[in-house]
Amino acid sequence: MTAADNQILADYKNRINRVFEYIDKNLESDLSLNTVSKIAFFSPFHFHRVFKFITGETLNEFITRQRIEKSALDLLHNNFSTTEIAHKVGFSDISSFSRTFKKYYGVSPTEFIKQNPYRHSKIRQLESKNGQEYPDYEKYICVINNLKNWIKMNAKIEIREMQKMDLAYVSSIGPQNLENSFGKLIQWAAPKGLMNEKTKMVTIYHDSYKVTEANKVRMSASILLDKPIKPEGEIGLTSIEAGKFIIGSFEIGLSEFEKSWTGLFLWMNENGYKKADREPFEIYHNNFNEHPERKAIVDFCIPIE
Numbered sequence: 353m354t355a356a357d358n359q360i361l362a363d364y365k366n367r368i369n370r371v372f373e374y375i376d377k378n379l380e381s382d383l384s385l386n387t388v389s390k391i392a393f394f395s396p397f398h399f400h401r402v403f404k405f406i407t408g409e410t411l412n413e414f415i416t417r418q419r420i421e422k423s424a425l426d427l428l429h430n431n432f433s434t435t436e437i438a439h440k441v442g443f444s445d446i447s448s449f450s451r452t453f454k455k456y457y458g459v460s461p462t463e464f465i466k467q468n469p470y471r472h473s474k475i476r477q478l479e480s481k482n483g484q485e486y487p488d489y490e491k492y493i494c495v496i497n498n499l500k501n502w503i504k505m506n507a508k509i510e511i512r513e514m515q516k517m518d519l520a521y522v523s524s525i526g527p528q529n530l531e532n533s534f535g536k537l538i539q540w541a542a543p544k545g546l547m548n549e550k551t552k553m554v555t556i557y558h559d560s561y562k563v564t565e566a567n568k569v570r571m572s573a574s575i576l577l578d579k580p581i582k583p584e585g586e587i588g589l590t591s592i593e594a595g596k597f598i599i600g601s602f603e604i605g606l607s608e609f610e611k612s613w614t615g616l617f618l619w620m621n622e623n624g625y626k627k628a629d630r631e632p633f634e635i636y637h638n639n640f641n642e643h644p645e646r647k648a649i650v651d652f653c654i655p656i657e
Contacts, residue, residue: 362585367392368406369523369588372570375415376558379422380442383415407525409568417568419443420456424563427465429617429627434461496618503615506608508601511625511656517592519554520546520581521574526567530555533573540587541575552576556592556633561610576635592633598625598654603647606640616652628655 353361374391375383388411389399403411419441426437438449453461503509520541524533534553541547556572572590583589600616602608613632620627632654640648 359585364402365406365523365586366583366588367394368403371403372523372558373590375418379415379419380440383411383442385411416452417456417564420453421559421563423449423453423461424457424464425560427461428468428562429621437461499611499615499618500622502611503600503619506602506604507612507616507619509616509619510599510601512597512599514592514594514597514599514653516594517554518577519556519572519574519590519592520577520583521556521572521588521590522586523588524571524573526569527571528567530571530573533571536586537573537575540584544581546575546577546581553636554592554633555636556590556631558631562614574633593630595628595630596656598656600652600654601650602652603649605645605647609648613652616654620654620656625656628657630655 371388371392374388385396385400389396392399392402394402400411403409403414407414409417423437423441426432426440427434432440434449435446438446441449443449443452450460453464457464459467520537522533522537524530538547541551552575554572554574554576556574558570558572559568561569572588574590581589598616598620600612600619602612604612617627632652635651635653637649637651640646643649
């Protein structure tokens with residue numbers, strides 16, 4: 353690609369990033385092609401082609417998937433009724449929601465909860481007392497106990513109020529593209545004096561591997577800013593709002609990230625905390641390549657109400 357082509361593509365990605373942000377905040381609203389294309393300053397026809405090129409999905413496919421996946425996370429981490437969740441993500445009636453949900457996950461929303469081993473145990477204990485024990489109950493207990501032990505041995509967990517954090521980011525769809533996104537970010541940041549020994553790298557997760565296919569998980573490869581900066585090309589600006597967070601501090605290998613996240617969410621549910629409607633993220637405190645055991649020193653952060 354020529355330099356001009358790269359510049360055009362960076363501009364397109366920047367516009368689509370604005371669309372991602374709009375959809376994230378307005379899942380319950382009208383998200384028609386005409387409405388959303390205006391956010392990107394494209395004609396509906398041009399927007400349809402650009403969005404499919406960048407994301408690999410049509411706008412309608414993307415929005416429907418986002419609605420169902422966000423509802424799945426609510427089912428896992430909150431005690432909302434299915435009717436409340438359906439309306440929260442933009443479905444007008446429960447039957448339409450249930451049909452679409454079953455199309456994605458092969459089970460109804462109710463069965464989805466029952467089949468998930470990471471749902472907090474209070475519900476399972478209640479249903480067990482009612483004589484409705486789950487199949488593979490011993491396996492479930494084993495999984496839960498293993499995760500509890502893992503967290504106890506490998507994490508320092510605290511509840512902390514955090515100040516607002518301003519970040520520059522490059523969007524990444526799929527973990528296979530995350531390293532490249534960080535590379536683009538560092539290449540942009542270094543000449544501007546934004547990279548030093550105190551610089552913190554951050555990954556924000558807009559989707560969850562628990563409910564989203566890995567190659568569709570959207571992340572923001574980010575750096576924490578200590579001074580105002582203008583966005584440029586593919587580089588966007590975002591903020592993590594001030595609030596209360598569960599912070600799990602780990603020193604782990606790259607293969608242990610998923611287990612750590614799952615265990616931390618289990619700890620959240622077991623201790624009666626409720627996830628806020630904001631994205632979880634990781635803050636890195638070292639370069640794992642420089643660690644003698646190639647381990648990452650990282651904080652996992654879950655926003656809570």
